[in-house]
Amino acid sequence: MKYEPVIGLEVHVQLKTRSKLFCACSTEFGAEGNRHTCPVCLGWPGSLPVVNEAALALAIRAGLALNCKVAERLKFDRKNYFYPDLPKAYQISQYDMPVNGKGELLIETKAPDGALVEKTIGITRAHLEEDAGKLLHEGIPDGSLVDYNRGGIPLLEIVSEPDLRSPQEAYDYLTALKAILQCIEISDCDMEKGSLRCDANVSVRPEGQEKFGTKAEIKNLNSFKMVAKAIQYEIDRQTELVESGEKVVQETRLWNDAKGVTFSMRSKEEAHDYRYFPEPDLVPFTLSKETVAAIRKTLPELPRERAKRFVRDFGISSYDAAVLVQEKGTAEFFEACVSAGAGAKAASKWVLNDLLAILNEKNSAIGDCLVKPDALAGLIRLTESQTINSTTAKAVLIDMAATGKSADAIVKEKGLAQVADTGLIERAVEKAMAANPASVADFRAGKQKALGALVGAVMKETQGKANPKMVNEILLKKLSS
Amino acid sequence: MTDLCRLTLKEATDLAKQDGAQSLLNAFSKRAQALNPKVNAFLRFDPAKIEASVNKAPLCGVPVSIKDNICIDGREVTCASRILAGHVAPYDATVIEKLKAAGATLFGQCNMDEFAFGSSCETSAIGPCKHPWDLARVPGGSSGGSAAAVAADMTLAALGSDTGGSIRQPAALCGVVGLKPTYGRVSRYGLIAFGSSFDQIGPITKTVEDAAILTNILSGHDPKDSTSAPRSVPDFTQALKRDVKGLRIGLPKEYFIEGIDPEVEKSVRQAADLYKKLGATVQTISLPHTEYSVAVYYIVAVAEASSNLGRFDGVEYGLRVPAKELREMYFETRDQGFGQEAKRRILLGTFVLSAGYYEAYYLKGQKVRTLIRQDFEKAFREVDVILSPTSPTPAFKIGEKTADPLAMYLSDIFTIPANHAGIPAMSVPCGFTASGLPIGMQLMARPFEEAALFRAGYAFEQETGIYKKKPTL
Numbered sequence: 025m026k027y028e029p030v031i032g033l034e035v036h037v038q039l040k041t042r043s044k045l046f047c048a049c050s051t052e053f054g055a056e057g058n059r060h061t062c063p064v065c066l067g068w069p070g071s072l073p074v075v076n077e078a079a080l081a082l083a084i085r086a087g088l089a090l091n092c093k094v095a096e097r098l099k100f101d102r103k104n105y106f107y108p109d110l111p112k113a114y115q116i117s118q119y120d121m122p123v124n125g126k127g128e129l130l131i132e133t134k135a136p137d138g139a140l141v142e143k144t145i146g147i148t149r150a151h152l153e154e155d156a157g158k159l160l161h162e163g164i165p166d167g168s169l170v171d172y173n174r175g176g177i178p179l180l181e182i183v184s185e186p187d188l189r190s191p192q193e194a195y196d197y198l199t200a201l202k203a204i205l206q207c208i209e210i211s212d213c214d215m216e217k218g219s220l221r222c223d224a225n226v227s228v229r230p231e232g233q234e235k236f237g238t239k240a241e242i243k244n245l246n247s248f249k250m251v252a253k254a255i256q257y258e259i260d261r262q263t264e265l266v267e268s269g270e271k272v273v274q275e276t277r278l279w280n281d282a283k284g285v286t287f288s289m290r291s292k293e294e295a296h297d298y299r300y301f302p303e304p305d306l307v308p309f310t311l312s313k314e315t316v317a318a319i320r321k322t323l324p325e326l327p328r329e330r331a332k333r334f335v336r337d338f339g340i341s342s343y344d345a346a347v348l349v350q351e352k353g354t355a356e357f358f359e360a361c362v363s364a365g366a367g368a369k370a371a372s373k374w375v376l377n378d379l380l381a382i383l384n385e386k387n388s389a390i391g392d393c394l395v396k397p398d399a400l401a402g403l404i405r406l407t408e409s410q411t412i413n414s415t416t417a418k419a420v421l422i423d424m425a426a427t428g429k430s431a432d433a434i435v436k437e438k439g440l441a442q443v444a445d446t447g448l449i450e451r452a453v454e455k456a457m458a459a460n461p462a463s464v465a466d467f468r469a470g471k472q473k474a475l476g477a478l479v480g481a482v483m484k485e486t487q488g489k490a491n492p493k494m495v496n497e498i499l500l501k502k503l504s505s
Numbered sequence: 506m507t508d509l510c511r512l513t514l515k516e517a518t519d520l521a522k523q524d525g526a527q528s529l530l531n532a533f534s535k536r537a538q539a540l541n542p543k544v545n546a547f548l549r550f551d552p553a554k555i556e557a558s559v560n561k562a563p564l565c566g567v568p569v570s571i572k573d574n575i576c577i578d579g580r581e582v583t584c585a586s587r588i589l590a591g592h593v594a595p596y597d598a599t600v601i602e603k604l605k606a607a608g609a610t611l612f613g614q615c616n617m618d619e620f621a622f623g624s625s626c627e628t629s630a631i632g633p634c635k636h637p638w639d640l641a642r643v644p645g646g647s648s649g650g651s652a653a654a655v656a657a658d659m660t661l662a663a664l665g666s667d668t669g670g671s672i673r674q675p676a677a678l679c680g681v682v683g684l685k686p687t688y689g690r691v692s693r694y695g696l697i698a699f700g701s702s703f704d705q706i707g708p709i710t711k712t713v714e715d716a717a718i719l720t721n722i723l724s725g726h727d728p729k730d731s732t733s734a735p736r737s738v739p740d741f742t743q744a745l746k747r748d749v750k751g752l753r754i755g756l757p758k759e760y761f762i763e764g765i766d767p768e769v770e771k772s773v774r775q776a777a778d779l780y781k782k783l784g785a786t787v788q789t790i791s792l793p794h795t796e797y798s799v800a801v802y803y804i805v806a807v808a809e810a811s812s813n814l815g816r817f818d819g820v821e822y823g824l825r826v827p828a829k830e831l832r833e834m835y836f837e838t839r840d841q842g843f844g845q846e847a848k849r850r851i852l853l854g855t856f857v858l859s860a861g862y863y864e865a866y867y868l869k870g871q872k873v874r875t876l877i878r879q880d881f882e883k884a885f886r887e888v889d890v891i892l893s894p895t896s897p898t899p900a901f902k903i904g905e906k907t908a909d910p911l912a913m914y915l916s917d918i919f920t921i922p923a924n925h926a927g928i929p930a931m932s933v934p935c936g937f938t939a940s941g942l943p944i945g946m947q948l949m950a951r952p953f954e955e956a957a958l959f960r961a962g963y964a965f966e967q968e969t970g971i972y973k974k975k976p977t978l
Contacts (some may be wrong), residue, residue, distance in 0.1 A: 093720065
């Protein structure tokens with residue numbers, strides 16, 4: 025029997041506000057421990073929360089971008105549990121009246137046959153809640169310390185429907201979600217800094233069966249790749265269990281990346297009873313249509329719309345467009361490069377194939393790159409005018425990324441300009457033919473391959489600067505005479 | 506010197522305007538020092554530190570005392586609980602900021618039932634407060650220390666907090682005035698929460714006039730409290746006119762039930778007769794859902810309390826009982842830190858919020874709460890003020906009800922409905938029992954119509970002069 029995985033994702037993103045969700049403390053990352061705290065976010069006796077309207081606006085912005093039904097009336101609830109990182113022993117969250125109700129996200133994903141297909145993934149809800157503090161254990165001999173700087177930072181929890189059917193789809197969903205959230209500038213979505221976190225709910229069922237199997241929730245996933253790996257592991261583990269007639273236990277499992285396995289953290293029986301009830305310190309309130317409409321007006325072009333426009337206006341492939349829009353910075357860089365005069369196809373190729381490779385190697389963001397869009401356009405101009413060939417151009421780009429200099433300057437400095445002087449190339453061709461009589465003979469005898477060796481010899485003679493097209497033409501002319 | 510302590514807040518500020526507040530403060534320090542060992546109304550007050558500053562603000566530096574669940578920057582605040590022993594508040598409650606701005610000297614910090622859980626001041630971890638008229642009796646609660654201190658002339662006035670009657674019931678038992686303002690009238694910022702959707706801070710004073718003066722100072726919208734109402738505050742002293750002509754007063758038949766002390770009933774009915782004589786109309790009304798008030802209160806308020814008290818876990822502040830494991834630290838800290846009644850309410854509240862019980866208890870309780878509020882809305886279409894006893898009995902003996910929590914809970918049977926509905930309610934002294942114990946009557950009004958309470962209360966008080974009678978200590 026074949027088994028089908030059913031996957032739903034819970035994504036937490038930190039909203040990019042200056043102050044916390046219920047107090048005026050700064051949300052700055054990396055400050056000295058407990059620097060950004062006050063009686064409210066420390067839950068000191070007598071203090072009361074006040075909703076940060078900027079956070080609410082960002083949450084609504086996200087809801088609109090994810091096609092969610094934004095609530096007309098919303099309230100906050102208390103989720104009660106004891107843990108030292110939760111100073112009030114309850115988290116202020118939203119239970120049954122979330123700011124954003126049902127929505128959907130259209131993703132592009134690879135079918136098993138490799139074809140690019142579109143799929144709509146349902147969003148169950150996206151609600152506001154406060155982040156917890158951070159427990160520090162390392163290097164503390166006798167107990168633990170708590171840093172509450174993170175406590176009270178606004179989080180948006182985005183819950184997907186169980187619509188995902190493979191680790192690839194989960195990966196593509198996260199990529200698309202991140203692209204949108206970055207595009208609308210509500211979050212940095214930086215998993216390393218913890219501003220995006222993801223838990224996965226995974227179950228398997230016999231193909232064709234409607235009823236879901238028993239699910240496990242997987243936590244401790246620190247990158248999209250880890251999410252995909254852990255889901256695959258979990259699918260295999262559960263399928264094996266079911267196939268051998270055993271039952272999947274409903275439980276929370278942790279991913280151990282070093283070992284590449286998930287292991288049980290707590291079972292359903294040990295699960296918390298969060299005793300949700302309406303937060304009496306924050307009365308339910310109504311969102312006016314005008315407020316929501318005003319926020320809708322400020323929404324920028326979303327990644328999918330942008331990709332469609334790239335295809336329509338610039339004639340690049342939809343695959344390239346889809347990759348370009350994954351990161352807002354990349355898409356903007358590409359567009360600026362085209363505006364600076366570069367051909368769209370060349371710009372897309374240079375950004376996707378070369379520039380991103382350099383950035384990946386350096387592990388740096390496109391915004392921090394020393395190569396600016398107009399500089400890349402300058403480089404592309406040099407290749408199109410055949411001042412340099414593509415091999416040289418790649419080397420020049422690496423130089424540009426390292427120094428911030430323009431392509432023109434580097435080419436001039438290093439004398440890399442292509443030789444397009446017919447006389448000079450003719451002399452080099454003659455020299456190469458004289459030096460390689462065997463190749464000449466082979467070619468004339470019909471061996472096309474021999475041409476390569478002769479081109480190589482000409483290029484060597486001109487230190488790689490000869491215009492390859494001209495070298496070919498002149499060589500062929502001389503060989504056939 | 507004793508004479509200075511007998512002054513009302515109004516008289517004392519008038520005096521302080523001329524002569525400054527130092528002589529007043531000296532007199533109160535001396536009296537509090539002498540009486541507190543007997544009455545135990547103050548958990549803390551430091552006569553050495555009480556000195557008047559040059560003060561031109563309205564209250565001119567006169568002494569006002571604070572229930573020990575309201576935060577004062579730099580001072581210990583314990584809710585009369587072991588779990589908060591030694592806890593120093595790092596900020597001022599909004600009402601404290603307002604009192605300071607108005608020129609009050611923050612005097613004693615008043616004894617109370619632990620975390621305001623009680624109607625007798627006996628659950629205080631520091632020991633019970635005593636009734637100034639009979640030291641063998643309770644002063645009521647939970648703001649028992651505040652009421653006793655005012656009644657014993659140990660302070661000019663005090664702040665209390667009222668979740669189910671905690672200002673009004675002790676005020677009634679001690680023979681002083683106690684106002685629970687409309688929910689949202691006074692900021693709760695800095696009040697250590699019990700039942701967040703019930704709690705209100707209010708004044709306990711010697712006279713209705715003093716209550717109006719303090720309510721003027723305490724009221725108003727606070728951006729730091731999302732439940733505080735963005736409404737303008739009238740000058741409540743304008744309501745003090747000795748005129749109740751045409752005022753429509755309702756007597757709820759559900760408040761004159763079996764089990765009510767006959768002397769209490771008689772005294773409140775006499776008050777109704779007096780109002781008639783003064784030109785008000787009096788009619789019997791019905792608040793049909795009254796009988797569910799206490800039961801619903803002990804679901805909804807304790808649910809909120811169980812969550813509000815989760816933060817006392819030994820991690821950040823207050824008591825921590827060290828242990829090897831986190832769970833053990835939680836268990837030991839909360840076991841040793843909380844008293845019997847606090848544990849009872851935390852357990853009850855945790856239970857009613859638990860999965861599978863939430864709908865049956867908490868949600869249903871909220872629905873009944875709506876019905877109770879609707880009872881009042883309907884009644885207030887016919888009358889302007891509702892008159893009832895504040896407490897079914899006068900002050901009872903220390904220890905009399907401690908073994909029977911349900912009997913204790915019924916002490917608040919007439920005060921709890923106003924908290925459910927969020928309406929303003931005030932207890933005003935209306936007489937004495939044959940054995941000389943004070944009796945209080947309760948006046949209730951529409952939301953944000955505290956002025957109606959001051960109008961009715963002041964007319965009665967001035968007509969009878971009951972407030973002038975003092976205990977002998």
